[in-house]
Amino acid sequence: MQTSTTEDYLKAIFKLSGPSKEGVSTNAIAEELSTKASSVSDMVKKLADKGLVNYIKYQGTTLSKEGEQIALHVIRKHRLWEVFLVEKLKFGWDEIHEIAEQLEHIKSAKLIDKLDEHLGYPKNDPHGDPIPNKKGEFHTLKKYKLNDLSIGEKSILIGVSEDSKDFLRYLDSIDLKLGSSIEILDFFQFDKSLKVLVNQKTERTFSELVAKNLNVSKEK
Amino acid sequence: MQTSTTEDYLKAIFKLSGPSKEGVSTNAIAEELSTKASSVSDMVKKLADKGLVNYIKYQGTTLSKEGEQIALHVIRKHRLWEVFLVEKLKFGWDEIHEIAEQLEHIKSAKLIDKLDEHLGYPKNDPHGDPIPNKKGEFHTLKKYKLNDLSIGEKSILIGVSEDSKDFLRYLDSIDLKLGSSIEILDFFQFDKSLKVLVNQKTERTFSELVAKNLNVSKEK
DNA sequence: AAACAAATTTAGACTTGTCTAAATACCGTG
DNA sequence: CACGGTATTTAGACAAGTCTAAATTTGTTT
Ligand SMILES: [Mn+2]
Ligand SMILES: [Mn+2]
Ligand SMILES: [Mn+2]
Ligand SMILES: [Mn+2]
Numbered sequence: 001m002q003t004s005t006t007e008d009y010l011k012a013i014f015k016l017s018g019p020s021k022e023g024v025s026t027n028a029i030a031e032e033l034s035t036k037a038s039s040v041s042d043m044v045k046k047l048a049d050k051g052l053v054n055y056i057k058y059q060g061t062t063l064s065k066e067g068e069q070i071a072l073h074v075i076r077k078h079r080l081w082e083v084f085l086v087e088k089l090k091f092g093w094d095e096i097h098e099i100a101e102q103l104e105h106i107k108s109a110k111l112i113d114k115l116d117e118h119l120g121y122p123k124n125d126p127h128g129d130p131i132p133n134k135k136g137e138f139h140t141l142k143k144y145k146l147n148d149l150s151i152g153e154k155s156i157l158i159g160v161s162e163d164s165k166d167f168l169r170y171l172d173s174i175d176l177k178l179g180s181s182i183e184i185l186d187f188f189q190f191d192k193s194l195k196v197l198v199n200q201k202t203e204r205t206f207s208e209l210v211a212k213n214l215n216v217s218k219e220k
Numbered sequence: 221m222q223t224s225t226t227e228d229y230l231k232a233i234f235k236l237s238g239p240s241k242e243g244v245s246t247n248a249i250a251e252e253l254s255t256k257a258s259s260v261s262d263m264v265k266k267l268a269d270k271g272l273v274n275y276i277k278y279q280g281t282t283l284s285k286e287g288e289q290i291a292l293h294v295i296r297k298h299r300l301w302e303v304f305l306v307e308k309l310k311f312g313w314d315e316i317h318e319i320a321e322q323l324e325h326i327k328s329a330k331l332i333d334k335l336d337e338h339l340g341y342p343k344n345d346p347h348g349d350p351i352p353n354k355k356g357e358f359h360t361l362k363k364y365k366l367n368d369l370s371i372g373e374k375s376i377l378i379g380v381s382e383d384s385k386d387f388l389r390y391l392d393s394i395d396l397k398l399g400s401s402i403e404i405l406d407f408f409q410f411d412k413s414l415k416v417l418v419n420q421k422t423e424r425t426f427s428e429l430v431a432k433n434l435n436v437s438k439e440k
Numbered sequence: 441a442a443a444c445a446a447a448t449t450t451a452g453a454c455t456t457g458t459c460t461a462a463a464t465a466c467c468g469t470g
Numbered sequence: 471c472a473c474g475g476t477a478t479t480t481a482g483a484c485a486a487g488t489c490t491a492a493a494t495t496t497g498t499t500t
Pocket of ligand 4 (some may be wrong): 299302345346349383
């Protein structure tokens with residue numbers, strides 16, 4: 001059985017690997033987990049001994065098949081608990097991350113099955129991220145970063161790439177939620193900011209940083 | 221902030237102190253936590269350094285005011301989560317203890333407030349134990365052990381003193397739940413077993429061990 | 441009061457993670 | 471191809487808990 005530290009390392013490596021499954025640098029893991037590179041160096045060696053990661057000195061770390069399954073299972077738990085916190089306990093989507101970070105380590109397969117059922121088998125968490133099933137499989141629907149769209153295109157917000165309180169509260173403050181519509185009105189080369197129309201009624205300007213953390217689907 | 225180990229030690233000491241608040245022996249704590257006396261000896265010294273317990277070598281351990289508050293708060297969380305598991309997720313009362321043992325360590329005051337509200341501010345957990353409020357206060361209604369009653373007395377089951385799967389499943393198997401009625405029909409001095417009438421229809425014989433773990437209120 | 445057994449504490453080790461400081465390796469530039 | 475800087479690893483310590491084995495203390499029984 002894994003410690004919660006092990007689970008957090010595997011989750012971090014999974015997240016940093018990205019869709020292309022490249023090797024993850026020691027520094028990147030340290031940054032993600034707010035720890036020091038030397039600690040990570042020690043840890044990935046131990047994870048490699050347990051067969052959970054592939055690690056070659058100075059060349060980064062990738063998850064083994066088994067390590068990836070564990071990571072996906074922890075992510076499943078994290079996201080199901082997030083749904084619970086928002087849907088049942090009425091937390092805001094900006095308040096749930098730290099709590100889910102703890103709840104994801106509770107050990108009980110039956111608990112997660114029952115929670116999943118209680119929630120009505122949700123497909124996505126409150127941030128729009130897909131919830132893996134028991135086998136670790138999940139769908140990814142085609143999504144774009146808002147700043148990859150062109151002037152005139154219309155889109156629907158389907159997810160965010162950033163879970164920080166500050167960012168999510170900003171979105172709340174301008175009444176932008178999953179499902180909201182966003183139309184690109186103009187693009188400013190100088191600072192790469194966007195002028196957009198939100199919910200078909202409010203004009204806004206989004207900085208590049210905001211725009212690239214908004215995941216949207218294109219509306220034909 | 222406490223580690224979950226610290227919380228489990230304080231909870232064990234609270235439980236073992238009983239209503240009279242006597243000093244708890246090192247061996248008793250070790251037994252309760254399935255650890256070794258030498259480990260407990262080390263730990264209570266550390267807890268004393270932190271001001272959470274009063275400890276005098278060779279004379280046992282008691283909780284400080286602060287230690288008791290922490291213990292009560294952890295017990296509150298444990299029991300609220302148990303209610304959640306039974307009421308919302310439909311677990312049996314024999315399956316919840318180990319899970320609540322983990323959930324009780326989740327850190328978030330807001331989470332417990334919201335959970336309490338979501339559950340409708342329950343007064344007792346699924347085993348009949350009272351749930352302390354935010355300040356650590358709780359009611360204890362007058363209760364008797366079944367084997368303290370006399371022949372002819374009628375009673376209602378209001379709690380159990382033992383949370384083991386085996387015991388609780390046995391109660392399920394004879395359809396004995398909180399609220400069930402139990403009338404004492406006869407008492408056998410030889411093995412201290414009891415003949416009882418359950419739910420006004422079924423005659424049973426309870427061993428002394430079973431009887432003393434059933435908490436009842438007297439029906440006048 | 442002496443002897444014994446049970447309870448408790450101490451000593452010394454080990455595991456999991458983490459940190460700082462120092463040593464290496466890797467890589468792009470001149 | 472050597473140089474300097476960045477990334478990474480190694481060395482040595484430390485904190486929290488736990489264990490076994492050995493030393494003490496306490497309490498009970500002759
Ligand atoms: Mn976590
Ligand atoms: Mn999320
Ligand atoms: Mn616990
Ligand atoms: Mn209980």
